[in-house]
Amino acid sequence: MLPFILKRLGLALLVALTVSFISFSLLFLSGDPAAALAGETASGEDVEALRRLYGFDRPMLVQYGEWLFSALRGDFGESYYFKLPVAGLIAERLQVTMILGVCGILFALLTAVPLGVVAAIRPNSLIDRVALFLSVAGQAMPSFWFGLILIVVFAIQLGWLPPSGAATWRHFIMPTIVLGYYAMPAIMRLTRAGMLDVLNSDFIRTARAKGAGEGRVLFKHALRNAIIPVVSLAAVQMGFMLGGSIVVESVFALHGAGFLAWESIARNDLPTVQALILVFSMFYIVFTFLADVLNAWLDPRMRSS
Amino acid sequence: MTDALLSVKNLTLSIPTGSGTLHAVRGIDFDLKRGETLSIVGESGSGKSLTSLAVMGLLSKTIKCQADEMRFDTIDLQKANRRVMRDLRGNRMAMIFQEPMTSLNPAYTIGDQLTETLLLHRKVSKAAARARAVELLEKVGITAAESRLSQYPHQLSGGLRQRVMIALALMCEPDLLIADEPTTALDVTIQAQILRLLVDLTREMNMAMILITHDLGVVARVADKVAVMYAGGLVETGPAAEVFSAPSHPHTRGLLRCIPQPGKTERGAPLGTIPGIVPSLIGDVSGCVFRTRCAHASADCRGPIPLRGDDSHAFKCVHADGALSAEGELA
Numbered sequence: 226m227l228p229f230i231l232k233r234l235g236l237a238l239l240v241a242l243t244v245s246f247i248s249f250s251l252l253f254l255s256g257d258p259a260a261a262l263a264g265e266t267a268s269g270e271d272v273e274a275l276r277r278l279y280g281f282d283r284p285m286l287v288q289y290g291e292w293l294f295s296a297l298r299g300d301f302g303e304s305y306y307f308k309l310p311v312a313g314l315i316a317e318r319l320q321v322t323m324i325l326g327v328c329g330i331l332f333a334l335l336t337a338v339p340l341g342v343v344a345a346i347r348p349n350s351l352i353d354r355v356a357l358f359l360s361v362a363g364q365a366m367p368s369f370w371f372g373l374i375l376i377v378v379f380a381i382q383l384g385w386l387p388p389s390g391a392a393t394w395r396h397f398i399m400p401t402i403v404l405g406y407y408a409m410p411a412i413m414r415l416t417r418a419g420m421l422d423v424l425n426s427d428f429i430r431t432a433r434a435k436g437a438g439e440g441r442v443l444f445k446h447a448l449r450n451a452i453i454p455v456v457s458l459a460a461v462q463m464g465f466m467l468g469g470s471i472v473v474e475s476v477f478a479l480h481g482a483g484f485l486a487w488e489s490i491a492r493n494d495l496p497t498v499q500a501l502i503l504v505f506s507m508f509y510i511v512f513t514f515l516a517d518v519l520n521a522w523l524d525p526r527m528r529s530s
Numbered sequence: 531m532t533d534a535l536l537s538v539k540n541l542t543l544s545i546p547t548g549s550g551t552l553h554a555v556r557g558i559d560f561d562l563k564r565g566e567t568l569s570i571v572g573e574s575g576s577g578k579s580l581t582s583l584a585v586m587g588l589l590s591k592t593i594k595c596q597a598d599e600m601r602f603d604t605i606d607l608q609k610a611n612r613r614v615m616r617d618l619r620g621n622r623m624a625m626i627f628q629e630p631m632t633s634l635n636p637a638y639t640i641g642d643q644l645t646e647t648l649l650l651h652r653k654v655s656k657a658a659a660r661a662r663a664v665e666l667l668e669k670v671g672i673t674a675a676e677s678r679l680s681q682y683p684h685q686l687s688g689g690l691r692q693r694v695m696i697a698l699a700l701m702c703e704p705d706l707l708i709a710d711e712p713t714t715a716l717d718v719t720i721q722a723q724i725l726r727l728l729v730d731l732t733r734e735m736n737m738a739m740i741l742i743t744h745d746l747g748v749v750a751r752v753a754d755k756v757a758v759m760y761a762g763g764l765v766e767t768g769p770a771a772e773v774f775s776a777p778s779h780p781h782t783r784g785l786l787r788c789i790p791q792p793g794k795t796e797r798g799a800p801l802g803t804i805p806g807i808v809p810s811l812i813g814d815v816s817g818c819v820f821r822t823r824c825a826h827a828s829a830d831c832r833g834p835i836p837l838r839g840d841d842s843h844a845f846k847c848v849h850a851d852g853a854l855s856a857e858g859e860l861a
Contacts, residue, residue, distance in 0.1 A: 525684070
């Protein structure tokens with residue numbers, strides 16, 4: 226197990242380094258940062274002055290090296306717009322996003338996995354149909370629309386929940402449902418397919434022949450094997466939720482990191498965008514790494530590969 | 531026979547399909563005493579495996595199972611509830627399957643899977659269960675048994691995995707062992723070893739064994755009794771020695787003729803086959819199902835088929851001698 230983890234860790238670091246380089250260089254491809262910073266009315270001299278001030282006149286690799294070295298120490302520079310350290314800015318906004326993302330994926334997993342299991346135990350039953358309907362509806366409904374419907378019903382009509390903001394835990398209920406429901410259908414269908422497949426396998430018959438009860442057969446013998454692809458999917462979904470919850474964050478006026486990314490792109494706030502891309506990519510890398518480790522623990526065959 | 535460990539009378543298994551009911555097993559009888567080995571022989575799809583799964587109570591819910599009697603020791607298997615069946619399975623009756631490569635759970639160690647059976651049925655400590663697992667792994671001829679416990683199925687060869695499956699089946703010292711084509715997926719050199727092992731172990735533990743196979747060579751070596759199945763019905767039953775020396779049903783003779791014999795079968799000569807294919811068992815099935823492939827079929831074969839012979843060696847055929855006289859001596 227340990228050699229496997231070390232190998233995957235090395236691989237993850239390599240990917241992280243590559244991603245950091247890409248995220249750094251991408252922004253140089255989007256135009257002259259000094260000109261963007263100076264604004265439309267600035268003279269050529271002003272732009273040149275800014276270029277020297279921010280060091281844009283140096284070779285790109287030198288700038289990258291400097292940026293990466295600072296980033297490793299948690300220093301992402303200063304936001305052009307807020308005039309504040311980017312690290313603090315992101316850390317503050319990330320809290321909301323993290324809470325939302327963790328709640329969202331938990332909501333998705335806690336509804337999708339049991340539903341998928343039940344649907345697989347009784348294929349084509351009423352509960353299977355209901356689960357299928359729920360997942361089709363979830364896949365078909367745009368998040369912003371579903372969010373608005375929830376606000377109309379639960380905040381405006383019934384007055385049960387606050388419509389927007391992030392002040393209390395009650396503010397997070399609707400965003401969690403919207404974000405989680407977006408990830409739920411794929412997880413549910415994958416759980417169902419995996420369980421159906423595993424329940425037909427020979428080792429399940431062996432477990433029954435041992436005299437194991439249904440619960441033991443389902444959860445100890447079947448689910449452990451069926452859940453493996455779900456783990457990989459959930460890791461990607463989790464990364465997506467942390468980086469891509471922009472729509473949900475704006476519908477519910479939760480000022481999280483996704484919202485900050487959108488704002489910063491609109492404002493040409495280069496250091497913030499760079500840092501956010503890096504942070505979001507790191508989430509993906511960390512979650513896929515964790516998923517790989519978890520899967521290797523679940524399935525011993527993966528440890529040797 | 532009242533001293534039988536397992537007694538099955540008129541077992542019928544039907545599977546509803548889109549185009550009508552599939553009569554997979556139709557009215558078969560057999561019984562088995564402690565220490566006895568019954569071999570159920572037949573072609574693929576003749577209902578052998580379904581019959582054994584019915585005894586274990588492992589049939590899929592879509593299959594309808596009926597019988598005049600299905601009794602294990604003093605327990606009526608038809609009336610037994612799920613809890614009783616669960617207590618029997620793995621404990622007093624155990625099964626070995628055809629596919630050693632896929633019959634073990636890939637996610638757990640050999641040790642986990644072996645001890646699970648014992649821990650499910652007996653109040654023993656984990657350490658005691660492990661000790662028992664080591665003992666049995668040694669018994670089934672696995673070297674370095676202790677270290678195997680921490681290995682996973684994918685680290686073992688097919689032959690080793692089948693040995694593990696046998697050890698698994700024996701964890702609770704069952705009274706009845708059902709081996710469903712235990713050697714089919716293994717290569718020939720391993721086949722003989724596994725078979726030898728099964729025979730020795732059943733003797734040593736005084737177990738009853740149902741050995742399901744399509745390989746008559748296997749039967750001849752190990753079985754006390756033989757039941758020949760064809761397309762869901764029993765065509766001939768009897769003591770192994772008698773069935774082999776005096777096969778009465780044309781199908782049994784057909785099967786025997788398919789085995790090439792060293793010295794007797796001419797080199798380069800075509801191997802024996804039974805012409806034709808198994809008939810569809812969907813819808814009403816009447817008369818002798820073998821008639822479509824039998825050289826001696828007559829109009830009478832469509833009607834009711836009498837059971838001939840005596841209590842120990844019986845066969846079902848319209849011909850009084852099973853048409854043996856019409857065939858001459860068996861080659």
